[in-house]
Amino acid sequence: MKNAKHILRPWAMFACMGLMLPLLHADAPLSEKQIAFFEKRVRPVLVEHCYECHSEGADKLKGGLRVDDSESLRLGGESGPAIVPGDVEQSLLIDAVRYESLEMPPEGKLPNAVIADLIRWVEMGAPDPRVGKPASSPKTAVVDGRSHWAFQPVELRQRPDVKDRSWPLAEADFFILSRLEHEGLTPAEDADRYTWLRRVSFDLTGLPPTADVIRSFQEDTSPQAETIVVDRLLGSRAFGERWARHWLDLVGYADQIGTSNNVFAEHAWRYRDYVINAFNADKPFDRFVREQIAGDLLPYGSAIEQAENLTATGFLVLGDVDIVEADKAKLHVDIIDQQVAKVGKAFLGMTLGCARCHDHKFDPIPQRDYYAMAGFFHSTESIYKTDRGVWSDVTAVGLPETEPQQAARAERAVRHTARLAALNEERTQATARKSALDELLKNENAPEGETASRDELMKERDQLAGRIGTLDRQIVHAEFFAPTVPQAYGVRDVAQPTDMQITIRGNPHILGDVVPRGVLQAASATLPDIPKSESGRLQLADWIANPDNPLTPRVTVNRIWQKLFGEGLARSVDYLGLRGERPSHPALLDHLAAQFMRDGWSQKQLIRSLVLSRAYRMSSRPNERARAADPDNRLLSRMNPRRLDAEALRDALLAVSGQLQQSAGGPALPLEFPENVANIDPKNVNPPSFSLAKWRPEQAFQRTVYLPVIRSRPQPGPAELRNVFDFTQPAQFAGQRPTTAVPTQALFLMNSPVMKQHALALSRRIMQEASDNESRLQVLWLRALNRPITGQEAQEAEVFLTDDGEDGWIELCHAVLASNEFLMRL
Amino acid sequence: MNQTPPPGCGNRRQWLQTTACGFGSMALHSLAARVAQAAGGPLAPRAPHHVARAKRVIFLFMAGGPSQADLFDPKPLIAAKHGQTVLAPVDDSQLRVGVDKFLAMGPAAPVRPRGESGMMITDLMPHLASVADDLCLLRAMSTDNKAHAPAALQFHTGKPAESLPSMGSWVSYGLGTENENLPSFMTIHPPDDVRNYGSSFLPAAHQGTPLTVPKDGRASAIKYLQDPETAAPVQRRRLDLLQRMNQRLLGRVGTDAQMEGMIESFELAFRMQAETPGLVDLSGETRQTLDLYGIGAGPTDRNGRACLLARRLSEAGVRFVQVTVDGWDHHSNIPTLIPKSCAGVDQPIAGLIKDLKRRGLLEETLVLWSGEFGRSQWSQDLSGTSPIEKHGREHQPESFCSWMAGGGVKPGMTYGATDDFGYRPIEGKVHLHDLHATMLHLLGLDHEQLTYRHAGRDFRLTDVFGNVVHNILA
Secondary structure: OOEEEEEEOOHHHHHHHHHOOOOOHHOOOOHHHHHHHHHHHHHHHHHHHHHHHHHHHOOOOOOOOOOOOHHHHHHOEOOOOOOOOOOOOOOOHHHHHHHOOOOOOOOOOHHHHHHHHHHHHHOOOOOEEEEOOOOOHHHHHHHHHHOHHHHHOOOOOOOOOOOOOOOOOHHHHHHHHHHHHHHOOOOOEOOOHHHHHHHHHHHHOOOOOOHHOOOOOOOOOOHHHHHHHHHHHHHHHHHHHHHHHHHHHHOOOEEEEEEOOEEEEEOHHOOOOOHHHHHHOOOOOOHHHHHHHHHHHHHOOOHHHHHHHHHHHHHHHHOOOOOOOOOHHHHHHHHHHHHHHHHHHHHHHOOOOOHHHOOOOOOOOOOOHHHHHHHHHHHHEOOOEOOOOEEEEEOOOEEEOOHHHHHHHHHHHHHHHHHHHHHHHHHHHHHHHHHHHHHHHOOOOOOOOOOOOOOHHHHHHHHHHHHHHHHHHHHHHHOOOOOOOOOOOOOEOOOOOOOEEEEEOOOOOOOEEEOOOOOOOOOOOOOOOOOOOOHHHHHHHHHOOOOOOOHHHHHHHHHHHEEEHHHOOOOOOOOOOOOOOOOOOOOHHHHHHHHHHOOOOOOHHHHHHHHOOHHEEEEOOOHHHHHHHHHOOOOOOOOEEOOOHHHHHHHHHHHHOOOOOOOOOOOOOOOOOHHEEOOOOOOOOOOOOOOOOOHHHHHEEEEEEHOOOOOOOOOHHHHHHHHHHOOOOOOOOOOOOOOOOOOHHHHHHHHHHHHHHHHHHHHHHHHHHHHOHHHHHHHHHHHHHHHHOOHHHHHHHHHHHHHHHHHHHHHHHHHHHHHHHHHOOO | OOOOOOOOOHHHHHHHHHHOOOOOOOOHHHHHHHHHHHHOOOOOOOOOOOOOOOOOEEEEEEEEOOHHHHHHOHHHHHHOOOOOOOOOOOOOOOOOOOOOEEEEEEOOOEEEEEEEOEEEEOOOOOOHHOOOEEEEEEEEEEOOOHHHHHHHHHHHHOOOOOOOHHHHHHHHHHHHOOOOOOOOOEEOOOOOHHHHHHOOOHHHHHHHHEOOOOOOOOOOOOOOOOOOOOHHHHHHHHHHHHHHHHHHHHHHOOOOOHHHHHHHHHHHHHHHHHHHHHHHHHOOOHHHHHHHOOOOOHHHHHHHHHHHHHHHHOOOOEEEEEEEOOOOOEOOOOHHHHHHHHHHHHHHHHHHHHHHHHHHOOHEEEEEEEOOOOEEEEEEEEOOOHHHHEEEEEEEOOOOOEEEOOOEEEEOEEEEEEEEOOOEEEOEEEEEHHHHHHHHHHHOOOOOOOOOOOOOEEEEOOOOOOOOOOHHHH
């Protein structure tokens, strides 16, 4: 058993700083005896057992470690220095050949005598006559890496000139058209107005336009018609419901904590509602950043503002937290890892996780940068150990209430007390009556004084026993969910913030250097000073949202572009590093980023300007030249058609069939039903858990963003469609979903009860709304595909209907709802 | 590999656009499949990196963590001290529940040498004991996580968190399919967490298709596979209309790979709908075969059906078939409960080995049996007050037993050993990453070369770990 090591490794520090300080052994000349020992006892062992994987000549260098020159041995690899001259216990090489934490060589343990020689050699100070060129240092990598486009300062770009001055409607159009003209291509013609309206409705709200909206837009021939539509969509609650879901994909949001034992995240919905409201209120994105990383440390002017700030920090803890992990030190570093990875991906477009164990292989992110960032979260409380078994839980923070909220809660408390009293009273009476019956029934003969038969009494007793069981569950449930101060998952600073130590290969029990809190060296903005008593998250947030930080605005506008045009200007939206794809229109990306910051980080303004552009108006049909020259449409000579995502698809099915019901948010899990809750008895060794035995009836008809998100199972009940259409698993943080075409989807569309139910509802609605086939067909097409039916289609549909009679309408509606045109926005 | 469309079909897009009523004939359906493969579809067969010993895998996943102390690897020291406190060499950085006394607990039933190899197997698994000489028992397996959900996720994906491709998806990605009408990765009675059979960033064609063994003829083995309420001709009419609409839209937009993919997915779905019911229908099997698996008899019926179905799918060319059997999480009452768990799997699993062998399939099929971890040699008593007969065992990722059979592993071999407490591996340690590397190696895949570029990084099943265990290769 290996004890936790707390080791200061001086060589690792040199490695990270890239300083080639004279090493000890270089000062003192090696004695002949030392050299002889090395040549006879050490070098052959290294050559025979290690060089294959750990030398300049290795086919593939393992673990970043070379043992074929003295410097490399001391600098070490991904796991830290391989030897510390004179210190056997801290020399990983010795640890490895002893088969302690590492096991080298992998083909079998060396003979004890050989191991003893290696130990003696290290004790002597590891005399080593070999000299060579060590690998390049991380410091140079950082300096070189700064020249990568994503780390360059954002510049406000002059819009380029174009030949066809009549085409552009927005600034962005100049950049697109100029590039097309340069390549000898022409943009696609404008899409028809029906297509544009369907497109912008789905993109901004995730819902199709209603028949009324379509008609009034068609009738409005003024130049402001599009602007009116866009402003109405941006002003609708549905906008936030749509765009919040995009953000939640980057958070790993779910209504469950971890994946073990169905532990409910009963307050998670508050963060989801916070995000919806943030989008609808057009909260400036820099503010959005600060609230989510350091909301608890921000000043506030009202209870509402403070509650929002606190709720926002749910961003940091609503991930896949393995609360049953028995090694709490490991849990601590694992949640930090998640937070670093999430912040890196969501705001910076960088993959930081690699640097947990070693300097990033491709990007200018040394291991120290990871631990510098990790230090902020090391100094932050996100989880705590509960009294149940090995379980931890995510930190919940109490939220301040407004006076009306307090009054409402007081009222709920009164009702709760009354209900609990009534339940207890009923239980007392039922128990008394049951005891009496038990007594009576002890006698073999019919009891005296009772007119009922023995059978009837037994039946009554059994009923009472059942009722008492139900009452017990209701009472425990009511006590558990008694009205309390509202809570949200969030974080707070620890009492004594400290910097973090490097963990060797992520192992919290083998520690390396302490790394002062800090940020990515490759990005140009600087970190403000951190007050001694604080975690520094506020300073981190300021650094992320600093206009001099080029990553945050680029990542953000690139994602918004992707949601509207199908692909990002840089297509790897979550990763703008060296191995990512370079942007197709770098000047446009910078222009948008600069404009975004100039407009006060307003996402709505950016979205508004983009959907009112000419580029957004293009048809998705390519012209022949563009198809041949640019088959992937990197130059944007047309709109990219896209399949609806899982949420838009389900919401559209509900909307089109007239079943959609509005929701104002609130808890996703129906925990108010006692049958959905188990293990709430505090004596239980496992934490409270949920099932979904019973749903609120309205949940089947509410927008998908409001349905529970589960971590450990397929998405349940009305949310099942998520399982089929590429929903982002909540264990992932992803800014873009894949769009797959697999037979499971086709089977779902053909055979699932859900599709049949929607087809039935739609057909009934169509039958009610119009009386003859011709007008019914018009309604169906307008409602589902948001355009008039063509003559050919009408003819074909009539033939289809004649043959099938009554059920024909259900079948026709089913075909339309399963068609690519319904499943896509063009 | 053939990269051209079938003769007379022009290119794939033209073919899709002109076959407006493509559902008319089965001939056209299989043509569509060949077009999809010829066009370099994600499931097109791929050559392995080196000569393969196995063509496919059947993974028998014993969810919950079977107790190696009772099944394969009892320790004399523990048996001698049954009921007494042992000085367990545990890792003190971990919290423990209900094991503070560390009472040694001997096996629930005798474990003895079997066959010519003398492999140790419990009396609770007499059928498995009869195929001992076909197995390769790994007694020093090791993994990293102590809780079910993350440990199971690591067993399937290599990592206890996040959402990475399942090993079945990696195999499918590495080798493609052998049967154009079926998915290449199917999972029978799958684990709850969908990530265990998800393809993550690998193309979705490699995701596991969940199956349940139908109890009667009307029930569907694959979700949404059938719509019993709609007559076949009615469905066909609807589909024909739908595909005509899709073709017209494709014509309107001109070209779109996504739309083409969606049209093709309907074709494959239609073929699956036609062919899968026959494949999952066990009624054509002889009574003798059904008996071999224990089908029809109480405790073995469900797993027997699952194992027989696994053989049928594997035989039909599905690269990776998984059968999950729950119920191994014995925290208490292990002397009473583990015999029941054994009774449920013993005959079905031994039947599978025998059946594969007599059909000549075992040589090219790698069978893997494992839980997500094992259990401790000392007892666990959650209540703190019950007698040792009522105790169970705690999870133990530090060491446990798995076995493999067929597919190029040494038959009758027992590999690896743990210390006297059955806790730490002392020789022949096989970490989960090594198991993954070895499995891929047997399939002809180099675990370091089988990578996929995602988010700027090359991912692999074994992350930065894994060594092929050459000692167990035949």
